[in-house]
Amino acid sequence: MANAPRDSLQMAYRLMRRRFGHQNWWPGETPFEVCVGAILTQNTNWGNVERAIQNLKREQLMDPRKLFALPESQLAELIRPAGYFNVKSRRLRSFLRVLVEEFDGSLDRMFQGETPAVRRRLLEIKGIGPETADSMLLYAGGHTSFVIDAYTRRIFQRHEWCGPEASYGELQSVCMAALDEKPSAERLDYWQDYHAQLVRVGKEFCRAGKPRCEHCPLKPLLPQACPETRPNSPSQVAAAS
Numbered sequence: 001m002a003n004a005p006r007d008s009l010q011m012a013y014r015l016m017r018r019r020f021g022h023q024n025w026w027p028g029e030t031p032f033e034v035c036v037g038a039i040l041t042q043n044t045n046w047g048n049v050e051r052a053i054q055n056l057k058r059e060q061l062m063d064p065r066k067l068f069a070l071p072e073s074q075l076a077e078l079i080r081p082a083g084y085f086n087v088k089s090r091r092l093r094s095f096l097r098v099l100v101e102e103f104d105g106s107l108d109r110m111f112q113g114e115t116p117a118v119r120r121r122l123l124e125i126k127g128i129g130p131e132t133a134d135s136m137l138l139y140a141g142g143h144t145s146f147v148i149d150a151y152t153r154r155i156f157q158r159h160e161w162c163g164p165e166a167s168y169g170e171l172q173s174v175c176m177a178a179l180d181e182k183p184s185a186e187r188l189d190y191w192q193d194y195h196a197q198l199v200r201v202g203k204e205f206c207r208a209g210k211p212r213c214e215h216c217p218l219k220p221l222l223p224q225a226c227p228e229t230r231p232n233s234p235s236q237v238a239a240a241s
């Protein structure tokens with residue numbers, strides 16, 4: 001894995017923050033809503049998740065016990081807008097079963113303890129992978145556990161801060177080691193906002209097809225020209241064919 005320069009990663013935040021301001025993310029009125037959203041957002045966009053969450057709120061079901069008491073088929077119907085609704089209803093119920101039966105429905109209790117132990121606890125739940133677990137930890141649990149997603153990976157690869165084979169754990173370790181310049185009291189907000197800024201860059205500029213480097217706040221940090229815009233780059237060849 002290529003070195004992700006500490007200075008570059010810290011500079012990236014300053015550039016994004018200067019352009020976009022603080023993102024005040026993740027959308028969700030309560031920690032429980034954040035956890036539900038983290039499961040529903042797998043393989044879909046946030047707009048679809050919001051529609052599913054609105055359905056649950058309209059039925060006054062945004063409560064661990066009430067939601068767990070709902071038959072799986074009814075839950076699946078309510079979260080249908082989020083896509084993969086049968087799979088997601090099973091995943092949501094797996095999470096709810098642990099929350100209700102092992103932690104008395106209390107997220108505070110579920111998130112209690114050292115971050116690695118709480119993370120392991122979440123990862124043991126069927127259907128909760130590293131990205132979902134870290135989203136819950138960072139945005140609902142008050143734990144500093146950096147979230148890596150497809151936008152992060154794409155931006156890092158294009159800037160040559162990581163190779164295509166870098167694992168989730170490697171990327172996360174690089175970020176957590178490099179972004180430690182703030183005191184621990186400020187780190188939670190810093191990492192929450194850092195991920196939110198990367199998502200914004202990913203959506204608006206660093207698209208899967210042709211990236212919009214010219215207008216991107218991270219352009220000063222490109223190694224040379226953006227790899228994807230060099231002649232004969234994969235995207236250029238694909239666009240020309």
Ligand code: SF4
Binds near residue numbers: 205206217
């Ligand atoms: S759009 Fe270009 S400058 Fe912006 S993050 Fe992607 S590769 Fe970097």
